Amino acid sequence: EAQVTQNPRYLITVTGKKLTVTCSQNMNHEYMSWYRQDPGLGLRQIYYSMNVEVTDKGDVPEGYKVSRKEKRNFPLILESPSPNQTSLYFCASSFTGGAGILTEAFFGQGTRLTVV
């Protein structure tokens, strides 16, 4: 079954304790991306990756790191989480069509992170 898998689904952590949210896709997609979703602000892109070892900042990259060492995995790293990073996080992947077109994105089920 084609899917994007995020783990964990729920996480409560303390300020400053490094954490990683994993994301894996089984569709051989080139493009992967991380978003956070906050009430009243919608989905905002954190980082994205066009292929292995190619990443770029989205709209809200501060406080986050990513890596793309393999095509299927795109972990999100919070080196020193703070309460303002409490949010619902989504990972997504898609094929890149011709002429720079992003096709349908498949989303993971989300990770609800609380930083206290």
Add this chain to the structure above:
Amino acid sequence: EDKVVQSPLSLVVHEGDTVTLNCSYEVTNFRSLLWYKQEKKAPTFLFMLTSSGIEKKSGRLSSILDKKELFSILNITATQTGDSAIYLCAVGGSNYKLTFGKGTLLTVNP
């Protein structure tokens, strides 16, 4: 800075009504516009539009893009309670960057 604005932010209708959701954008090097439906969990894909004036249809849902006026609409006819959700518009621009609007919360009452 790329910008996607959806309107209205929320909408309450009765079953059977027809609704029109709007999405306007200012994006560098427009590539594609995508519509998603989000219920309690992850967004699910509805449509992708790249060409102006060509309507995409799926059952009671349809969408069209106007690249000259920089907007798209999503129509839902004969609404049902199962259509209650947040509808998200996203626009792909330069360097594969994807910008989402804040969404329209649609509530369909029986």
